[in-house]
Amino acid sequence: MKFPCTKGEWEKIAKEFENKWNFPYTIGAIDGKHIVIEAPPNAGSYYFNYKGTHSIVLFALTDANYNFLYIDVGCNGRISDGGIFKNCTLNRALQEATLNLPPDKCLPNRIKPVPYVMLGDEAFALSKNLLKPFPRSRPLNAKQKVFNYRLCRARRVVENAFGILTSRFRIFRKPICLKVETIDKIVLTACVLHNFLKKQCQEVTLNYELEDIPTSMRGIAHQGSNNASEVAHSIRNEFAEYFYNEGQIDFQWKHI
Template identity: 45%
Template sequence: MTVPFHMSRRSITRHIYQTCQVLWDVLQPLELKSPTKHQWFKIATRFGDLWDFPFAVEAIDGKHIALNAPPKSGSMYYCYKGFPSIVLMAVSDADSCFILVDCGQYGRISDAGVYRTSQISKLLEEGKLNIPTSEFKVNSTERTIPFMIVGDEAFPLKTYLLKPYAAKTLDQEKRIYNYRHSRARRTVECAFSILAKKFKIFQRPLRVEPNKAVLLTDAALVLHNFIRRRGGRMVDRTGEGTGERHVSLGSTHAWRTTFC
């Protein structure tokens, strides 16, 4: 059933884009800003409490935002999954709130390629994110581990970025590590799933130009964090059960880099 708006489709479209821009302008300074060093420690604590990976501060992954291929774009937007898209590269905290995002790369570029050219990589390489340089001390041992970002096998191995062991070299200890690594890394995949579930437009190709798709995605990202921190339900794995409870999230914030 079509709901009458008493205005043209063009006017409705213009109002939607203007609203998305206002949402970004207003909520970005509140919901997507750089964590302080103290807040990074809190994020690492949450990774330890929820996912048994206490020296992680971020989980990183990419998501393909499906859209209709622009005219005369050839294969630039076609990803390996067989549909045209732009890539959303993001890192999340332990509660599946976004910390950094970079949206707008061509869909045909791999996650590793998007990461290499993204502002996220540049900021990490230059050490501009206030991530603690101190090391996490393992309980009852003398071993110390630096704080890390966790990603899948598509990402490069860095001093600040961990990836799982290759499947061909797995022994029992490496299998246990991969299991723990996967538990921490899936928080960003959960963030993507929650985003797509909450905003149904991401469950079908966006029938808009790529720059408009970036704008819609930006608005959804800040709304995602706003909802998660004020009205969402967070997983509580600190007890024996696996239920959920409401958690106050006012002390942890996130920030977004510029997009292409």
């Protein structure tokens, strides 16, 4: 598993997101999944999650081809996606500007520069380099609906990556009864093997629905509010304007 370290590598990832999923300047999709475990001895409620099971969390950044670019595993299942991302080394590098991302640039035929971004769901906090959907708690206009569709379509690659991982390594289909430290190593190894097998098998058939991901690997609850900066909101609005106008695709209209 090789983490991108040059501007050229990030640009290649972004170009694949644009070509395959019609979302430009994207360096990856992020999400977290519960890996259900048997309750460790004397752990109390430390690993107990909102689903009523015990778990550790696999947090990941994936590229447009379902490969894992970055993973963080072992956090207890009580923590939300946003909480895990906030404290992981990926976010730290993002905040310290050490990811070596390409410079901001304008979307095609637009005049306002935007940064390269990651795509997340409602569980994450909107920020300069992390886009999330417009909240569905209030009525959305057509432009916001188009943006949500385009983001969710591109972000789905991380959900698919988790599904492929579970299909290949069936240990994740039921609660794992091992020491937590051993489970961490198993998950890390499975992710590395997943990437290796992806390179050997260029074509991957997704023969499952996202809602049918086995119960031993489940999504994390959407928790917390988001007081994003005006800059973050303006960046999301710029992408929304682009998708609604210059960057529209024919089939987006039937999905809103």
